[in-house]
Amino acid sequence: MKILSSYSIKGGVGKTALAVNLAFALREAGLRTLLLDLDPQGAASFYFRVDSAEKFRMRDTLSLVEGLRRNIRESDFPGLDIIPSNLGYRHFDILLDGMGKRRKQLRRVLEEFKPDYDVILMDCPPNITLLSENVFRASDAILVPVIPTVLSQRTLEQLSGFFREEDLSCDMLRPFFSMVQKRNKMHREIMADLPVSHPGFLKTVIPFSADVEKMGLHRMPLLAYSHTSEAARAYRALCDEILSLTGK
Numbered sequence: 001m002k003i004l005s006s007y008s009i010k011g012g013v014g015k016t017a018l019a020v021n022l023a024f025a026l027r028e029a030g031l032r033t034l035l036l037d038l039d040p041q042g043a044a045s046f047y048f049r050v051d052s053a054e055k056f057r058m059r060d061t062l063s064l065v066e067g068l069r070r071n072i073r074e075s076d077f078p079g080l081d082i083i084p085s086n087l088g089y090r091h092f093d094i095l096l097d098g099m100g101k102r103r104k105q106l107r108r109v110l111e112e113f114k115p116d117y118d119v120i121l122m123d124c125p126p127n128i129t130l131l132s133e134n135v136f137r138a139s140d141a142i143l144v145p146v147i148p149t150v151l152s153q154r155t156l157e158q159l160s161g162f163f164r165e166e167d168l169s170c171d172m173l174r175p176f177f178s179m180v181q182k183r184n185k186m187h188r189e190i191m192a193d194l195p196v197s198h199p200g201f202l203k204t205v206i207p208f209s210a211d212v213e214k215m216g217l218h219r220m221p222l223l224a225y226s227h228t229s230e231a232a233r234a235y236r237a238l239c240d241e242i243l244s245l246t247g248k
């Protein structure tokens with residue numbers, strides 16, 4: 001079982017758009033996929049038309065596994081399940097803080113789902129907390145959308161700096177360019193420079209596209225209503241690239 005996460009310190013960069021479309025593409029590739037919506041805002045859950053998760057007690061690893069299991073929902077697409085978000089997740093940090101081996105708890109919890117899924121994909125909130133540290137240590141690859149702007153470049157440097165300080169393997173960091181406008185000169189320049197200092201950069205680029213924004217109206221992944229658009233093809237190509245790196 002592979003564990004992937006869609007993560008950035010920055011909000012509004014395309015984490016949720018990646019999570020919902022990658023989850024759909026993984027399932028199209030025949031992998032039993034579980035999408036875990038860790039963002040209390042619940043955008044991924046909204047796109048898949050599932051209600052918020054029920055509240056559950058999160059006292060220890062066992063109660064966390066049971067609570068998450070109880071909240072697994074089938075999506076409209078067989079082979080793709082979702083654990084929706086819950087406002088209670090904002091207490092995740094407090095919970096993890098109270099558990100031993102704090103930074104590795106989530107990996108242990110997710111391993112319990114191994115018999116049922118080939119991939120778990122987490123859509124993360126934009127911050128660095130104990131939960132994000134758990135996500136980093138649980139993930140086989142951390143997918144980081146980067147809009148080619150100066151500020152996004154800076155947040156990527158901050159994230160790699162954090163990884164070095166905490167002795168986390170930078171190899172797991174897999175940035176990719178998101179919301180790219182080819183006609184924008186700054187986008188082109190940053191795209192030429194940034195991958196030189198970040199060797200883990202994925203080659204597939206997600207273009208800026210109004211088709212992606214329409215997910216809010218359709219309430220389903222772009223891949224479910226637009227097979228051939230440029231952005232849909234890009235998400236599929238990104239899925240293939242990720243699978244070729246992490247193995248099926």
Ligand SMILES: Nc1ncnc2c1ncn2[C@@H]1O[C@H](COP(=O)(O)OP(=O)(O)O)[C@@H](O)[C@H]1O
Pocket residue numbers: 010011012013014015016017018043178179180206207208209210212213214215231
């Ligand atoms: N490739 C894209 N092209 C155009 N709009 C996009 C694209 N990716 C995301 N968006 C839009 O940008 C906004 C933020 O995207 P989202 O995935 O929710 O970001 P995050 O999860 O990082 O906060 C949403 O309104 C979304 O529809």
Ligand SMILES: [Mg+2]
Pocket residue numbers: 015016017039043124
């Ligand atoms: Mg989001």
